[in-house]
Amino acid sequence: MLRRLGFTEAQERSVLQAHEPIEGASVQPNSKRPKGMLVVDSFLPGTQAEELLRPGDVLLRLDGQPCLVFADLDDRLDSRVGQEVPLLISRAGAEMELRLKVADLHELIPHDFVECAGGVFHQLSYHTCKRFHISVQERGVFVVQSGFGFGLELPYHAVISGVAGCAVSSLGDFSQALAKVADGDTFEVAWYNPTTNERRKKRSSVRMERTL
Incomplete structure (x- = not known):
């Protein structure tokens, strides 16, 4: 599915490298191989997300860090309510940097x-x-x-x-x-x-x- 959305092999390698063990580091990244990526499915009408995001956008990084599971996404956004967060997304293979304000639902x-x-x-x-x-x-x-x-x-x-x-x-x-x-x-x-x-x-x- 990611290939159909324009997700490239280079982007896939970048995600996998972010989860490889770091030699000599006391804190290691999650070493489990990612099972997928977070993809924009829909958005709340009348919000900033509707203006900036499109269905099929693939989330590469949130606040400079990889974000591959919903629980991680939820935790990070909950801690930034009312603040802007930088996103790196892939849209049809092209990487884009966006800033979204986290709304208080x-x-x-x-x-x-x-x-x-x-x-x-x-x-x-x-x-x-x-x-x-x-x-x-x-x-x-x-x-x-x-x-x-x-x-x-x-x-x-x-x-x-x-x-x-x-x-x-x-x-x-x-x-x-x-x-x-x-x-x-x-x-x-x-x-x-x-x-x-x-x-x-x-x-x-x-x-x-x-x-x-």
Whole structure:
């Protein structure tokens, strides 16, 4: 597979040499022959990785050192959250040096939710963004449970992008927009279904039910 990605024999020799024993050294590199290389499969939309990396890029070095297993990659990135790390990659056989800032994925995990008219809503998580290929820069509000107020119009999995004429990109936007709607009033909700390829923006009328 690596040959199909343009990985050259010279690059392979370089990786193997990095794992050969060093005569007289007190600390030796991992002497086990590498079973493969780390290859970019996909990336989170709306991130720096999407701008700089391409599927099929082969990771040669991370921060100047070989990195061949996921556990090693995970440990190194965890220790550099919020910092830039230099990468050496092979793209179709050509070596490229890149610098990527390590994002904090915990910031993209929902920690709060809103309940309204029997429905439950939270900020779109990075897991959902990755699963449905949604940009993390355009995160709306995810419908966890439609409830009796939204259930007739919005399906589970819908992503809300507007409420009562107000743009919604965060849970705070969603809460503020709902607070302006009086009980019993009908308001418009802009949304789309990320589980379909079409993802056409839709608009539905919802009746506010605060007393049930």
